Amino acid sequence: MSYISRLTQAAIDLDALVKNYQYIDSISDTSNTIAVIKADAYGHDSIKVAHALQDYVSHFAVGFIDEALTLRNAGVTTKIIILEGPFKEADFAIAQEHNFSLMLHSDYQIDWFKSFNLATTATQLTNELWLKVDTGMNRLGFQINHIDQVISQLSIEQQAQLVLCSHFSTAEQLNSSKPLAQLSKLKALVAKYHCKFSMANSAGILNWPQSHGDYTRLGLALYGISPIGDTSTSAPLIPVMTLQANIIAIHTVKIGDTVGYGDIWQANRDTKLATIAIGYADGYPRNAKAGTPVFINGEVAPVVGRVSMDMITVDITDLASVNIGDTAELWGKNISIDVVAQYSDTINYELLTRVSKRVPKIVITT
Numbered sequence: 114m115s116y117i118s119r120l121t122q123a124a125i126d127l128d129a130l131v132k133n134y135q136y137i138d139s140i141s142d143t144s145n146t147i148a149v150i151k152a153d154a155y156g157h158d159s160i161k162v163a164h165a166l167q168d169y170v171s172h173f174a175v176g177f178i179d180e181a182l183t184l185r186n187a188g189v190t191t192k193i194i195i196l197e198g199p200f201k202e203a204d205f206a207i208a209q210e211h212n213f214s215l216m217l218h219s220d221y222q223i224d225w226f227k228s229f230n231l232a233t234t235a236t237q238l239t240n241e242l243w244l245k246v247d248t249g250m251n252r253l254g255f256q257i258n259h260i261d262q263v264i265s266q267l268s269i270e271q272q273a274q275l276v277l278c279s280h281f282s283t284a285e286q287l288n289s290s291k292p293l294a295q296l297s298k299l300k301a302l303v304a305k306y307h308c309k310f311s312m313a314n315s316a317g318i319l320n321w322p323q324s325h326g327d328y329t330r331l332g333l334a335l336y337g338i339s340p341i342g343d344t345s346t347s348a349p350l351i352p353v354m355t356l357q358a359n360i361i362a363i364h365t366v367k368i369g370d371t372v373g374y375g376d377i378w379q380a381n382r383d384t385k386l387a388t389i390a391i392g393y394a395d396g397y398p399r400n401a402k403a404g405t406p407v408f409i410n411g412e413v414a415p416v417v418g419r420v421s422m423d424m425i426t427v428d429i430t431d432l433a434s435v436n437i438g439d440t441a442e443l444w445g446k447n448i449s450i451d452v453v454a455q456y457s458d459t460i461n462y463e464l465l466t467r468v469s470k471r472v473p474k475i476v477i478t479t
């Protein structure tokens with residue numbers, strides 16, 4: 114039996130998702146825009162997101178093969194790039210069977226790749242070969258002084274299919290000199306090997322048009338959230354997720370009373386409180402400080418007291434009208450997830466990806 118009692122949900126606006134994709138694709142129109150849908154599409158439900166985008170995109174990207182198989186099992190047939198490459202040698206056979214492109218970043222993966230090629234003589238190389246180069250993030254990728262040796266191990270046919278990739282460490286910082294330094298390192302290799310390249314994540318797409326290249330890798334901005342702060346004037350992105358929950362209790366406390374675990378918040382006036390059915394077990398950050406805004410009936414109420422596992426309390430003394438059952442928005446089109454992130458000492462990416470399994474992702478139409 115499928116029955117929903119608690120109405121806490123992440124409402125997912127797939128029309129907004131498609132619009133965001135089309136907008137970003139249009140500002141980098143000479144590049145192919147890869148939709149990055151790792152981590153369950155940043156908490157938005159990768160299957161729903163993939164089905165909504167599959168008519169518009171030629172490539173999805175995820176972190177590892179398991180995430181890609183989830184999509185194949187749900188009938189998604191689009192080509193998928195595996196950003197962290199193979200975790201096991203057996204991943205090559207799976208990748209071939211399911212049309213995944215493994216982004217190779219280390220020598221052990223090249224060794225697996227060569228032995229896989231030897232074992233499967235009938236292999237037809239129809240896929241591009243994605244290699245990751247470390248231009249300064251120092252996390253994944255071949256060192257620049259080693260890449261010649263790596264490429265020399267590839268066949269002529271494989272070299273002809275080469276796509277060199279790298280990743281920005283500071284693309285969101287417009288006055289950093291690092292992004293263009295990273296880009297020029299990658300471009301020098303691209304010129305040498307006459308190959309395709311992919312450098313830009315969302316912040317790279319928005320801040321560094323020189324980096325668009327053959328493929329961009331669009332993550333955060335696809336979900337309507339800017340990686341470069343407020344872009345309401347420059348980039349018309351629409352938040353795809355609205356995290357919402359309902360008010361399940363209303364009561365008044367006297368001046369001097371405390372609220373919630375640890376008694377960390379004390380009323381400095383007689384205060385009307387609403388208790389909302391969402392907590393840290395749902396992915397609402399336990400760190401959210403007093404004052405974190407919650408949107409109720411067109412107005413904003415501040416969080417007071419500590420976030421519990423299943424509930425939060427907000428001060429509704431100054432709100433015109435609040436009733437049991439009313440819906441509260443924790444973040445979405447009215448409350449910027451960036452503001453919630455600031456109040457919680459974290460970033461928008463973490464909040465999105467930590468919305469827990471307990472919260473149903475419900476597709477809405479606008």
Ligand SMILES: *Cc1c(COP(=O)(O)O)cnc(C)c1O
Pocket residue numbers: 149151196280313314315316330331332333334340
């Ligand atoms: C996650 C990821 C992206 C997407 O980054 P956003 O900042 O979300 O756009 C791009 N490239 C790689 C390698 C990634 O891991």
